Amino acid sequence: MIWLNVVIQGVLVGGFYALFACGLSLMFGVMRVINLAHGDMAVVAAYVAVFLTPHAHIPEVWAFVVVAPLFGVVGYVVQRTLIQKSIDRDPFTTLLVTFGLSVIIENLLLEIYSSNGQIVNVGELIVKSWHPQSIIYISYVSLAVLAAAVAVLGLLQVFLSKSGTGRLIRAVADDHEAAQLSGTNYRHIFGIAGAIAFATVALAGISYGMMTEFAPTSGGVNLLFAFETVVIGGIGSLWGTLVGGIALGIAQQFGAHINPEYQVLAGNILFLVVLAVRPEGLFGKRTALA
């Protein structure tokens, strides 16, 4: 029963990792951009939820309704300007630019909000959980985040495979030059993919703030877990991202159960094993979006 609980907790945290990694996976899958500011954008979303949405008389728990679309707009603009300009220069420039962005964001947040920890206030809900067995506790917040992850990845999958815009995103992911030759303005499509990635990262950031305390520097470690999730699951595969997140979550919980210090180590070991045995990831197809 103890091990069952370990698995359940792993699945719950894995849902969060998947939600967090989904935007990273999308930006790499479509634009071939590794956004090193991905984790920091999530933290910004959490700060916006805590400090700005109350001014609009929106409870923090509902902040995502406003912050996700807002981040979608920001994502489109950042992609069309800063990131597109770096892509046009050369692929390595995107690494430098997003790294610079990450440093700037962290320091701005420190300057404005100090290094004190914050949480997204969800009221009583934070301590409520479902308690089906003596030692199994399923936190409602974690369950909601897992459900959000499944819903976001599922909707994204349907959007990419069924809609016209989704088809365009898959086409530019495959070969953006050939897509242009068919009359597609690939920069606009990159912008749409950027908007989706940023909107999902806003959801992830607010979820994070609901589950635990965050500070301006919280982005980095989450970015690492997001990377591991994407690599384990397979780059560009959305369901792979979910499985990757859950696998990472379970590995970490097993490690933590043996010794709390082994939590991150166990995740890293799984990551290295997958890299060694199956470099394209569990669901990876080596290129483009599934």
Add this chain to the structure above:
Amino acid sequence: MPLLQLEGVSKKFGQVVVGQEITFQLDEGAAVGIVGPNGAGKTSLFAMISGDVKPDAGEIEYDGHKLAHLSQAARARLGIGRTYQVPRPFEHMTVFENALLAAQQGARTRGHASYVLAYDSLSRTGVADFANVSAGSLALMHRKRLELARALAMRPRILLLDEIAGGLTDLEVNDLTSIIRGLRAEGIAVLWIEHVVRALLSTVDRLLCLSSGAIIADGDPKEVMASEAVRSIYLGGKIINTLNV
């Protein structure tokens, strides 16, 4: 007014000259072939017309539009269709989706009309049977046909064909050539780079020969092939120069 007009178009990649004052016109519905040794600047010429590469000097006009400030996508929507030497289908999409995307983005059709146009271009190029197959699994001949279908689905007024017959068997070349002749008969202009000269001569009514980025012959296909300048390029003499390029 000619459909396509190039005026003094020049381009260098470092020290390599791929375009030297290229000037020519192409009328609506005309079929013109381009030959020349490797490195002569044939594909670069297509890249400059389709907007992939910017000329250093000169001007390209299409249907009265100056192309210089138009993006590749905008040029495609105006009716400039291009096929690549090595076909570049969207490998992770079905054959039908490949054509549908061109019908919707290039020809600006929507809904039912776009489906009809996509299917029609696939059947005209003989790949409709593969509509639901992943484009990545196609063999070379079918990839080339899909490449053509995708260009057709944009309702082009001119097709830039880059060695579409290369790497195919004689029988396949014949099939493809008859498809292209059919398109020409419908009034689509064709500008065709090809090493398989036999395929060209059966289709085009004018031939250009490029060498080191310059047009060295332009006229009746048989006369161009028989001309001293072209023969010396293919059979010796200047070949040493072109190898240096």
